[in-house]
Amino acid sequence: MRNVPGQGGTRRAGGFAFVGRRDELGVVLSALACPPVIVLIEGEAGIGKSRLAYEAAAALTGAGGHVLTGLCHPLREPVPFGPVIDALSKAARLLPPVHQIPRTAGALATLLPDLADLLPAPPPPAQDAGEERHRRMQGVRSFLTALGPVTLVVEDVHWADEGTRELLLLLSRDMPEELGLVLTFRGGDLRPGSPLLGAAFQRQPGTAGAVVHLAPLTEQEVWELARDALGEDADAALGRPLYERSAGVPLVAEEDLITLREKVRRKAAATAGAEATDGPVDLAADLDQAELPHGLRESLTARLLALPPAGQAMVEAAAVIAVPATEPLLAQVAQLDDEAGTEGLLAALDCSILRESGPAHYAFRHALAQQVVYQHIPGPQRTRLHRRAITVLEALPTAPLVQVAHHAFALGDRDAWLEKAEAAAAQAVALGDAGTAATLFHQILAEHDLPAEVRSRVAIALALIAANGVDYTTDAATLRRILQDPQLSTVTRGEIRLALGILITNHGSDRAGFQVIEQAAEELAERPARAARAMIALAINEQDGAWRRAWDWMHRAEAALRRDPDPAMLAAAEATRLTLMAREGDPGVWSAVDRLPRQSGDIEILRQTTRALYNIGDLALELGHDRRAEALLTESRVLARRADIAYLESYSRIDLARLEGLRGNWETVEKRFATLAYEYPDIAMLRVEQTMLIGLIAAARGHRRQAMDQYRAAAALGRAQTQVTTPLRAAAALAATRLAEGDADQAWALVEPAVAVLRGAAAWARATGMVPVAVETALARGDRGFAEALADDAEDGLRDRDVPAATAELHLARGLLHGTSEQAVEHFDRARLLWADIGRPYDHALATERFAIALAQSNPHDAYARLEEAMARFTQLGATYDAARCQNTLRSLGLFRHASRGRHGYGDQLSPRERQVAELLAHGATNRDIAQTLFLSPRTVETHVANVLRKLGAARKDVGEALSAAGSADTQA
Incomplete structure (x- = not known):
């Protein structure tokens, strides 16, 4: 447990006190004192999420702790897990000697070039992007583990790409022991019904947590903010209008206070050295009599108009660029020379419209401010700036295609946007950033009247990303949404339906997926190899008499592959053939499985080998070849990681846990299943094996x-x-x-x-x-x-x-x-x-x-x-x-041998038999149940029950609690 630091509060750039959030800060700091822990901070735009995270970080740092912070942006170039990588890039001074860092952290060397010399050597090149993504995810966890006690703050997770959400989800399910994870987000900006990380996550056993919902400030708290910012110039009459204008949202109140403070400063400057005759500034009247509408827009616009022309130009360029940008980039888009650009940037910083968001990068203090300034720019000027941004960005050594696509979209140039967005998605896939790619693909498919070839190409690409994800519920919903598109071609629909059907059967363990796959097989008739993949999947079904058609499906698949040979599909056919042999108990399967290619350079062939190893290992358990099963399942788990098949890795772990139960390790396996249930809440197979195990143990103990x-x-x-x-x-x-x-x-x-x-x-x-x-x-x-x-x-x-x-x-x-x-x-x-x-x-x-x-x-x-x-x-x-x-x-049977004369006295402690009775009572057993379970007469049971209640000093309904309290006090025979 870490020491809880003090909560003194700080004063950030802009000079505003920390008010109204003391209790929330206490919750966050108390939670972070007991890692591993996950803290969620939720609230609307401008409500103070970032300030609360900043105050917590300042308190932790002041107490000797270490905090790393990463920010999510609505426009972000494809860097795998970008916000987290940004945070880790600041950890150079926290890293231990390289020999103390897990070797798996070396997978981050290419993403953290400035830290590469401090990390273990990177592994050999991955066989494909999926394997690389898995390595990097493991690398992030290893990196954080190596840092020891550390807090990772990721802000604005509602803007996180799918890859970053997937990383955070997996991290939350397998937390390093000394990690505090803080996530801020706007609940209202999440898709309806969509969990924060794309899947509902449950904290694993041993991981603490806290959820903080930030409400608006009260009128009194807004007044305290004003009094601290304006000092003697803040009269009592200011509190009400300031509160009404801001509705208690700190950001809006602060923007108003910046404007009012500037008026006070100008008034003081104008009267310096002369006798003031106009009296004090009436700030409440200034707010009440403002000609413009109330709110953030007015205060920002007023300050924008007070800037010199170069300052206005730099701020407008920043609003159009919409992501943190360097001074040269801002100046080029604003078409200013170096001197004018520096002058304008200094003016924007001085009036707190822009801030330094990172080393040599500048952005608005808040997304709301960027939106206000952007809407203030006249339409023709916005168009000119977007065109200029495209020209400048495309001239960079590596064009940020996501940003280029954004500007093309803002210009209404649909064709250019489609071209740039698809190119940006392809770039993201190549870089292993499936999250950014999926976001772009979704945006493209949302367009009406897409060219057929574009729609098909993009839909299939998105389907492949969804099918290889880790969250069944979200991925299946994505594929179903794609299928609703009436403009998809038949073949494209077949590809997507095949991905959905396999997802339903494999991840969801639901045979309804076979109906989907069979329809896909018909739709893929023009592509024999892909139709063969559907037929191979159909051969696995054995419910409702479908097993009789298994070999017929296999023969049809083999015929299709003779027309359209495909190495990966031939490997899939072999994997299924061996699965059917194992299912039937064919002794020839064991020599065949030994010949499967484990080192293939073709990732699809490797994936089919992994599938075969898992299927045969799973069936080996049902056949009674437990030692073979253990070897095959262990191998499939390792290969599943290499081949980036998350669901097969989880299935292998579940079957290995089932094997542990079959071997009689009941105490440890219950905990093992509980841990797996937290990690994989959506996997039906896990629930089956867990309930069967719990049922078996309960029955063996008489808890019928x-x-x-x-x-x-x-x-x-x-x-x-x-x-x-x-x-x-x-x-x-x-x-x-x-x-x-x-x-x-x-x-x-x-x-x-x-x-x-x-x-x-x-x-x-x-x-x-x-x-x-x-x-x-x-x-x-x-x-x-x-x-x-x-x-x-x-x-x-x-x-x-x-x-x-x-x-x-x-x-x-x-x-x-x-x-x-x-x-x-x-x-x-x-x-x-x-x-x-x-x-x-x-x-x-x-x-x-x-x-x-x-x-x-x-x-x-x-x-x-x-x-x-x-x-x-x-x-x-x-x-x-x-x-x-x-x-x-x-x-x-008359075989019972009586023990030697004399009974052991237990006094006020439970005897072994009484403890058995107490345990049954704790599970709600009646006297009759106890008699049947322990093979005792009703009168003997009555005696034992009376003794248990007397010795525990408890009523019948409270035996469970009393038994736990008594615990080790009882003497065991």
């Missing part, structure tokens, strides 16, 4: 209501997904929970339709838990015929397949069919050994329990040892309910 809620949520999510395994897993888990409650009929209501889906998709190769649960349910209802037929179908489906997990489940089903016979023992034993070899301790313990029960009649000694083994494993995992069930089984 919570487990049912989680499984139902997973089932609802799974119904929209492209694969059948998610709804099958959820249905199997729900049915197993119903069976544990003794409700075979409810279990059957879940099992019967799920088995129909399983048969319809022929998804036998992938373990979902459905086959053994369905067999057990059918047997519980006396329907042995159904159970035997299902097991036979599963066995037929697994013949010649390399599927250890599904094979283990089939042995469980066969064991259930054979009851407690020798054959049952053999099947349960084989299932047990398979789960052990796969590496899933919970499934191994469940199979061991089944094995022991079947073994009890023929070999009670070994049965006892195996039940003890299962009970120990359940206890180790924290599976309270399963451990209690094993203990009850030992009793019911």
Whole structure:
């Protein structure tokens, strides 16, 4: 935690006191004292956002802290993450020795040439702009981490380009430990329904935050501002008109006060050395009797007219240029020589119309001021200045094409603007600044009656940017808006629809995307290679019987590629072919995946390799090849970063977390999923795996209501997904929970339709838990015929397949069919050994329990040892309910061994059994629930509950809170 600096307030250039924001400053400084932290400062134009950020920075700097500030502008040349890079360029004195800086920070060397010698060597050239963008994003985080305790302020984020917003979004989801991030913005200038950073971000665990909404100043605060600025000349009557003119907006009040202060100064100068006879200046009357309308426009215009001609010319040039500019650039646009330009600039600075916004760059104090002056310039003069700006800017060694396009647009020269804007966007793409490019493409597409070739070219370019973004919701909305354009050609519409469909299926995990892709395939008939891409995607769908057409789609795609060979699409076809082989449990897939090109110089081929590695790794988990899955998913995660496929990187991380849960690391994996949920709030796959895991752990601990809620949520999510395994897993888990409650009929209501889906998709190769649960349910209802037929179908489906997990489940089903016979023992034993070899301790313990029960009649000694083994494993995992069930089984089979005489006394502390009861009470369990979960009699439960309430000193509804408070005070057996 950092020390909170004092809040004395400062006086900026222009001489205005800091009033009315003490509480807000306290909030900001208190938040920044506890990094990592994100502070949002929101308010309308001129309300004081920048001043509040300045005061916070001054207080932090005064206390020995370090603050870096970057500004967003409405017109900005394409520099990747420009505002952030501007801020980092000021950090030379804060950098540690180069050997202490992460090597990944070297990716910023080309963007920070003045700091290149202080950074690690840059990495080898990236294979494409996407990989370079990812490197630079990682480089920014590494750079900030190396700085240690630092505050990064980014102002006017409502003007940030998409690339900068994406960087800030990712940074907010993975904050360096000692970073304070301050973002200022105008909420009213965001698109309706559009989050500040393009996607709703949630602070990750351990990241603090504060949101400050700035309201207008009160009348009293405006009066305090005037009294401080004007001293004795500010009479009480001035407060009301000044407040009414400004509506409490500090900037407007300050502009009025600058004008009034100048009148006081002129009055003092005129009467210097002579006896004043006119009395004091009546400032309130000056405001009330002003001939011009009230507001900012009047005060600025009055000061502008008071400037010498050269000053007016420089200010007008600055208003037209609209971005911070150097003195020579301003003078050239104003058509002044060096001497006149300097004279004019000094006059503009002296009257506070312009300010030095950066080293040797000058701009208006606020965007409102620029707009007022711009509107004051007569139309013909504005036109002349815009033309002159184009001439001057195009003569620069590297023409700032975004600015040139802006001036062409202001002139109404549509053709020139289209040409310059598209060129500027292409320049931005080449520089890795997808955000600026997307902004320009949106502006172009907003034009009516665009030439068809321009509209198609720009729409496809924008679609490619959106499809490779990190925020599913925003990117999908962008593509849908493009598709609404009735002027798109059929082929262009197909390209964009294909991007949207893949986005929906891959990012949104929604099979509705396949309908979009199928329509795209028809629209792309004139481009066989692109149509093949659509067909390849369609081959993945297996819902609603679509799996039967998978190889047909593949054959059609291969035929299209023979007509129009394309290396990237051939790689995509191979990736999907291997995915289908893995889905079917074809043992030949493993040698084929080893031959995939990992080092291709073609980025598209590399992306298809990454897709294949992820798909096969994901399927390896369902097949029961967990060690292969870990290797493939780890590799796909690394390659996804290289190939800039953000969603595949996230999917790989999610599956690796799922694998951690399957390996029994329940305590750590819950936290891991929570962190992933903060990072990827829009990914449906994450929600599925997280709810399934939470449900499994809850069921294992006897929290059945919570487990049912989680499984139902997973089932609802799974119904929209492209694969059948998610709804099958959820249905199997729900049915197993119903069976544990003794409700075979409810279990059957879940099992019967799920088995129909399983048969319809022929998804036998992938373990979902459905086959053994369905067999057990059918047997519980006396329907042995159904159970035997299902097991036979599963066995037929697994013949010649390399599927250890599904094979283990089939042995469980066969064991259930054979009851407690020798054959049952053999099947349960084989299932047990398979789960052990796969590496899933919970499934191994469940199979061991089944094995022991079947073994009890023929070999009670070994049965006892195996039940003890299962009970120990359940206890180790924290599976309270399963451990209690094993203990009850030992009793019911007469295998329970009594402990030595004498009971351990726990006094006022909870015994182990009472703690189990307390935990169940904390989750809302009834006495009946507790009896079923712990296999106790109702009277025993009543005794335990009474003891728990007495020892915790709490009512039943408060047990959870009391248990947490008691915590480590209880002695554990």
